[in-house]
Amino acid sequence: MKKIILLGYMGCGKSTIAHKLSEKTTIPFLDLDQYIEEKANLTIKELFEKHGEIYFRKLEHEAFVSLLEQKETIILGLGGGTPCYANNHELLQRPDVVSIYLKASVTTLFERLSRNKSKRPLIANLNDTELNEFIAKHLFDRSYYYNQAQYKVTVDDKTVAETVESIVALLT
DSSP states (O other), rough: OEEEEESSSSTTTTHHHHHHHHHHHHHOOOHHEEEEEEEHTTTTHHHHHHOOHHHHHHHHHHHHHHHHHSOOOOOEEETTTTGSSSSSHHHOTTTEEEEEEEEEEEEHHHHHHHGGGOOOEEEEEEHHHHHHHHHHHHHHHHHHHTSSEEEEEEEEOOOOOHHHHHHHHHHH
């Protein structure tokens, strides 16, 4: 059974699009970060604070592999950094995986993230200039890993429904 993997930078719409895609296809959706939080009984923030990033990335990799090994077809939303660590980007090429990079421009990401910075600890204290630079640098650093996805769907200037339709077209 295929695993449909959605990846991309924070604010690109992974969770929102995955939920709508799940409704349209009746394929269950799992968020990797939520899965890790449930297994560890700690929030991602608490995992980072108590154990550090290396520990978190190890847990994240193990959870990702574990979900890929399950027999059921699922839609899996990755964390923004997941493809960039522990050779996770190589897992996007598996024959039982359909990986889709939800590609958003710096402008789109800035508009989305600046509206709800307080919910995201990494960017909560950045001013607009710092936020724009932060997004641009991260996108540049992560682009190699994101581009390992089998498909790219641009989300700029598209509604959620239009993006979901683009993904459904790839799956059929």
